[in-house]
Amino acid sequence: MLNLSDNRIEPGKYISRFESLKSVEYSFKPLRKIRTVVIVSVIFVVFLFLPWTQNVRAPGNLTTLYPDQKPQTVQNIIPGRIEKWFVREGQLVQKGDTIIQMSEVKDAYFDPKLIERTDDQIGSKKNAAVNYKQKAGALTDQIDALAKNRINKAEQAENEVIQAQLKLVSDSIDFEASKLDYAIASQRLQRMEELYKQGLKSLTDLESRRLKVQESQAKQISAENKLLTARNELLNAKIELNSIDNYYAEMLGKAKSDRNSALSTFYDTEAEISKMQGQLSNYQVRRDNYFVTATQAGHITRTLSVGLGETIKEGTEIVSIMPIDYDLAVELYIEPVDLPLMKIGDEANIIFDGWPAIVFSGWPQLSNGTFGGEVWAIDNFISSNGKYRIILIPETEEGGWPEDLRVGSGADGIMLLRNVPLWYELWRQLNGFPPDYYTVFGEDEGNGEKK
Structure with a gap:
């Protein structure tokens, strides 16, 4: 290889003998490799600047939107x-x-004619109530009659008192007149006795005068007795007047007491009737149940x-x-760290169990088999599993969900957030940063874009 030895091996001497060496035969083509690396690097760099949709994925299940539509x-x-x-x-x-x-199963309701018997008891109670009411009316009439009799008797007694007073005055005058007659007769008797002593009047005249005095004294005593009798009659008349008031007051009090007792019994009977009518209604409702x-x-x-x-x-x-009729919705549970990213009206892609789907979470336009949804509600309190629940409903612009969906089946929700370059998303994932949820300063809050 470094040409340090004279014993050289020809490159093709052994390669031609082995098929495996032939398949990995080295071919030196540097320009082609460089071109390939450059093209791949350019494609990778361009790929890093492709738009990527940030998202939050959470599992959930199908439910209904309204409470009366749930199982x-x-x-x-x-x-x-x-x-x-x-x-x-x-x-x-x-x-x-x-x-x-x-x-x-309760013995209190075993009677097959319980409703009919209760209705009869109510009728009897109503009759009793009518009687008590009539008794109260009769006692009211009696009270009115007693009140009128009391007035008449009182007027009569007052008249008797007046008559006794007038008689007393008359007897008083008679008594005073008899006293005066007696005094005059006594004085005449004294003068007669003096004249008799002087021999001017006879004994017969003296005795006649003495008889006159006795008669005057008897009249005085009689007039005094009449006066005392008149006084007693006046006193008795006043006592009778007071006794009339007491008697009728007692009679009126007793009649009013009886009337109040009758009315009290009437009201008690009315209360019992109302209670029994309530029981009758309960019996009828119980029979319907x-x-x-x-x-x-x-x-x-x-x-x-x-x-x-x-x-x-x-x-x-x-x-x-x-x-039968229900409005489907998807409930998802998201982590508390993702809660600030969610708001009402956000879009989402949903994958239903049983519906095959090809999902590119960062490129929702390329996904196939997902269904559109939007955030309908977000819980304000954390659930028992330590996550927050959100409700998704079908997105009207993309059409409805499959008709064969059933409540309770599984679903995965992909909450679509802000569009960012792919390199930024890779950098965020490598550093463990959450998706962006800050809004641009001065941005219209109505457009709902996250930054």
Whole structure:
């Protein structure tokens, strides 16, 4: 090789003898290699300046946009015993279709005529309430009559008091007149006695005068008795007036008490009627709940309670229903470091399980088999898995998603961000930097471009 020895080996002497050496035979063509290296380097440099779309990729699954479109379970309201099934798994049911029939398990509701008996009790209570109300009305009339009688009796007693007062005045005058007559008769008797002593009057005249005095004294005593009697009558009239007030006050108080008692019983009866009417409504609703029906149209995906004669509690999950009409959405979970990059209305490419796709994440225009989407909602609170959930809906400009998609299947979301040169993306990836999320100063926030 360095020509230091005289024993030289001819280059083609052994090469021609071995096929393997022939295949790797050295050919010196430097200009062609240099040209190739230069072309490859130019292509690589040009390739580094190609645009690259930054993106965030996150796994997720299909869900529905509205809560009432998600798979739901049908539950029973009351406890019972399963008597009959009306559906099977995979069956399409409409809203209101019967799923199962139950029977009663509580002894308080075993009576088959419970509703009719309760209705009869309500009728009896209503009649009792009417009677109590009529009693209260009669007592009200009695109170009015007592009040009128009290006025009349009071006026009558007042008149008797006035009459007693007038009689007292008259008897007082008579008594004073009798006193005056007695005094005059006494003075005349004294003068008669003096005249009799002087011999001017006879004994007969004196005795006649003495009789007059006794008569005047008797009249005075009689007038005094009448006066005392009149005073007693006046006192009795006043007592009678007071007794009338007390008597009618007592009668009115008793009548009002009876009326209040009747009204209280009436209101209690009304309350019992309302309570029994509520119980009757509960019995009727409970009887309707013996049949568990579908809450909306959908397919029976799974029966959760099986068999006949099984006793179930209230709130037991019986079947699971998937609604017929639903709006699909994709829920993805992104890392907290990527959360500042997301905003409502951002575009995304979605890969669905079962739909083959050729994906160039940096060149979404060259991808095939992906479907367009946009960010509909972003959670404000982190999920239990330590990530934030975002919701994607179909992008209207690119058409809808496949009709054969099912809720719960898997999906991958590629969130499209800012366009950058390829060399910058390689440099960012090598340094472990996150995608750019700063906005250009003075840029219109409405265009939504990230920088």
